[in-house]
Amino acid sequence: MDEREFTKWILNNMDLIVKDNKDPLPKASSFGAISNNIENICDNEPKTCVKKFIHLETRIRSSPKYNIAACLIQKNMSTVLQAIMCFLYDEVRFLSNERSLTRESNNIRLCRKNNEFNNVDKAIKNSNNSWTLLAFSRHPTDRFLSNFIDRCIRKPTKGIYSCNNCKFNMTCFIIKEYEHMIHEQNAIVMRKDFEDMHFFPQNWRCDFHKKLNNYSIIKYKNKNEKELAEVIKSLNDLLYRQNIGNSSLDFIKKEMLKSKTMHTTIDSKVRTYLEDRLISSSFLMEYIVRMYYYDYKLFNYSIPLLNFAF
Incomplete structure (x- = not known):
């Protein structure tokens, strides 16, 4: 069974996934939250949230010919964006x-x-103000789900020790990953393994701590053809302003319309099941918010509404 066949099989093998995700989910907050309104929860309780603007990594790909530089963020169309910048x-x-x-x-x-x-x-360096900085952002909940399915189910890199030793259990992984982020943000030297580079916050990349306001941010969506078309249009408009010719723009557009690769998990039964389980659980979603609070805020995504039992 090759990788593509295995991907198709594992992403539709519900018995394995349901078996590892049968744990009952608590109704109350793990953090003692006394309000369902957590719009400003990390401003009020910063010690229980992952910090913003920790410097993790910056991966820039440039085109001096067109005075444009793009920053790659894993699971934010990074493979295609890297290819576009090479082109x-x-x-x-x-x-x-x-x-x-x-x-x-x-x-x-x-x-x-x-x-x-x-x-x-x-x-x-040695540039003028005509340079454009580009990055894709992705809705934090959507990005987490995509990463979890890709790294923990479709292609775990450490076998049974992948994903915090949680196998396919999303609850286990979320709690341990939250604890891991809280620990690593204060470490003198961060671990930075392959999983970390996928799950750590988007705002930890790209020199955002000092350059965020200089970036043109395109919100990456890939749930259906309409949303993908919106991303392509936004990118096309930006590249057009950099005086990139029509033939190159047409090539990029045509190629991006084919960009649903084997890493795409959005249409799988596993994705549907885990997404429903996650977003219907205020217990789990509070961890997601506390991990990615500043991704929601800095990239203008709405904080999810929670509904705790008191």
């Missing part, structure tokens, strides 16, 4: 090598070390 770095080379935006994986990327930086200022 814009050298369109002729990209096309002459018969590369595709949807097949340009991280391990075989054409532009390795050519347009890659770990610091915004290095990427755009």
Whole structure:
């Protein structure tokens, strides 16, 4: 069974997933919350929330030809965005090598070390104000679910020890991941393993702690063709303003419309089941909010409403 076949099988094997997620979910808050209104909960109780603007990593891909630099965030269309920036770095080379935006994986990327930086200022040094910084943000709940299914079910990197030793149990993972984030945000040296790079907050990347207001942020959605079309239009408008030609814009648009890769989990039975379980549980969602509170706030997503039993 190859990876694509295994992905299809595991994402529709409900017996395994339901078996590991039968634990009853408490109705009350783990943190003693006494109100269902948690819009400002981390402003009032900062010690129980994951901090904003911890410096985790910055992965910049640049196109000096068009004065544009993009920051990659895992599970925010990062593979396709990296390919787009490689194409814009050298369109002729990209096309002459018969590369595709949807097949340009991280391990075989054409532009390795050519347009890659770990610091915004290095990427755009000696530049003028015509440079544009681009990043995709993703709804925190949607991003968490996508990461959990991809990293903990579809392709766990550490076998049975993956995902906080929780196997497929989402409740176990959420609680342990919250505790792990709280610990790591205060560590002198963060662990930064492969799972961390996927689950840690979006606002910890991209030099957002000092550059957030300089970025053009496109909200990444991929639940249906209409939402994907909105993302493509927003990106097309931004690239057009950087004087990128129509032929290149058409190529990017055409390729992005094919961008539902094997990593896409949105249409699976597992996704439907776990999403319903998560968003219907105020107990679990409070952990999600406390982990990603500043992603909700900084990228303008509504804080979910909770309904605790008192």
